[in-house]
Amino acid sequence: MSDKNIVLHVADVHKRFGGLHALADVDLQVEEGTVHAIIGPNGAGKSTLLNVCVGRIKPDRGQVVFDGQALNNHQPHQINQLGVSRVFQTPEIFADLSLLENVMIPAFAKRDGAFRFNASSPVAKQKDIREKAEAALEDVGLQNRRNVEAGSLSRGDKRRLELAMCLVQNPRLLLLDEPTAGMSRHDTNSTIDLLKRIKSRGMTKVIIEHDMHVVFSLADKISVLAQGRIIADGTPEDVRANPKVKEAYLGEAQT
Amino acid sequence: MFKGLSRNDWIMLAGFTAFVLLMPIILQPIGAAYPALMQKFCIFGIFAIGFNILFGLTGYLSFGHAAFLGVGSYAAVWSFKLFTMNIIPAIFMSVFFAAIFAVVIGYVSLRRSGIYFSILTLAFAQMCYNLAYSVLTPLTNGETGLQLTLRDPRWIDAMFHEPGAGLPRATLFGLETSGGGLGGFYLCAVALIICFYISMRIFRSPFGMMLRAIKSNQNRMRYTGFDTRPYLLAAFVISGVYAGLAGSLMVATDPLAGAERMQWTASGEVVLMTILGGVGTLIGPVVGAAVIKYFENIFSSFGPDTLHGVFSFLPDTIENALVSFLSLFVGEGWNLTLGVIFVLLVVFMPGGIIEGLRRLWVIFTRRRGGGDAVPAAPHPQPAE
Secondary structure, three states: OOOOOEEEEEEEEEEEEOOEEEEEEEEEEEEOOOEEEEEOOOOOOHHHHHHHHOOOOOOOEEEEEEOOEEOOOOOHHHHHHHOEEEEOOOOOOOOOOEHHHHHHHHHHHHHHOOOOOOOOOOHHHOHHHHHHHHHHHHHOOOHHHOOOEHHHOOHHHHHHHHHHHHHOOOOOEEEEEOOOOOOOHHHHHHHHHHHHHHHOOOOEEEEEOOOHHHHHHHOOEEEEEEOOEEEEEEOHHHHHHOHHHHHHHHHHHHO | OOOOOOHHHHHHHHHHHHHHHOHHHHOOOOOOOOHHHHHHHHHHHHHHHHHHHHHHHHOOOOOOOHHHHHHHHHHHHHHHHHOOOEHHHHHHHHHHHHHHHHHHHHHHHOOOOHHHHHHHHHHHHHHHHHHHHOOOHHHHOHHHOEEOOOOOOOHHHHHHOOOOOOOOOOEEOOEEOOOOOHHHHHHHHHHHHHHHHHHHHHHHOHHHHHHHHHHHOHHHHHHOOOOHHHHHHHHHHHHHHHHHHHHHHHHHHOOEEOHHHHOHHHHHHHHHHHHHHOOOOOOHHHHHHHHHHHHHHOHHHOOHHHHHHHOOOOOHHHHHHHHHHHOOOOHHHHHHHHHHHHHHHHHHOOOHHHHHHHHHHHHHHHHHHOOOOOOOOOOOOOOO
């Protein structure tokens, strides 16, 4: 590989669910500052791969190394505290809370760690947290609705809110599970613009995506996953030219 | 310490304080202005406020909080028996032991959520109840209940003066709190106001916000970098301490403790109080506690005679029919009335009495001001 710093290294990870090889000897290296897309047909193991990265699923074999540190028995919150944030396929937000509160909570996690008993100084006094949260809401264009209850948002807006919740933590690695699924073309384009803008901040991103338009306009590197194996790995041009990929995925997608 | 609450919060706190302290006057017209009942309002108010910090903020429904109330009561009586009739050490002992029990029970129960958590807390509380009844009789005096006796050592009191004739009364540096005077009521009232203030601070703090977030989406909390277990345990222990304090105040106003205080019905009662008043609201649990205690004490004393008095203007046949129907709901039947109210409330106003009042307020202000007279909150206050 190149001499660039490897932020995330998924090293020979193997995971079986019953008789199904969800992930078979997956080896993946994500360089610092890049946008790395993982594509593949349905059921290829993309979401399983992300779940392994955030500690939701323990691999049977192999390990995930983040920033030189092996994530063996780390809980999801510990992995987040190391600097990994995740956007889920179905938005996971705090539906009963206001947008501003939704974004302030991750900012608290970043500042105060996994647990801090702070019952004396009121939320209203936390100016630094509030400013960060408002900036993150502005990044995704939801600043005018900061006092709205999050559950009332449209699906696309919920995704944007969840993205703001991750951005406010300024993570070293951002994992996005189909960030534009269920969005209109217009919303998709504005999400692409948003992701391009935050690319300049040097945040490393791993994106799972179905939409080839999104993948090819964002990704620096693409890995193609099919039936739990990585069948191709490289720049968008390499992947586009790869006959195996055409057969497994792009061929079907373009019909 | 006294900074950071919004103006509305200060107004609410001031109003609450004034109301609680003036209860002996305000409650005259509804016949509830006697100390024994007002004490109950305050004590169960504290119990329910504490319960609401757990149930209202985190959504974890404990069915065993009466255990902490009972532990607090026993601890307070032992403090009276062994050390002094001053209530300060008794309160400290109660809070201390309730906290220890809450840490142990909470640590185990919080490994599960939802119905399993409820069942675990229920099981623990029933265990405490049965132990108090049987095995631990030397500590709890079993069925009879733990009482003061003339042979109690009371070491600290004995150092200062000879024991007088008869059983001593609980005091706060000379102010008698047991025996049915206003002293006991004002003790409970001040404790209630302090507890309300602390609860308000918790609601407005980052800690309170995290608890509400856990209720909303615990999964998201974990992937956001929070270890939710200590947050839940802290909320559980705080609510256990509130219950222990309520238990010690029961003893401070009436120095005896019985195992029935820990029975599951007592745990269920605080759930009813909280839901009736309004889960997750600041003031709702106190209102719920007062309503239930009022029904239990006042409504239950109404008999057919009272009803005959009320409906005497009607013709005799209608009066008799009406009275015989309504007497099902008063006297012994007060539970029936409460049940009906509870069912109606949960079906039509899940937010409890507080939600009902808020709706009335909205209707009232609309009619007067017209349009959107509902004041927009300066910052989000979803909890109140």
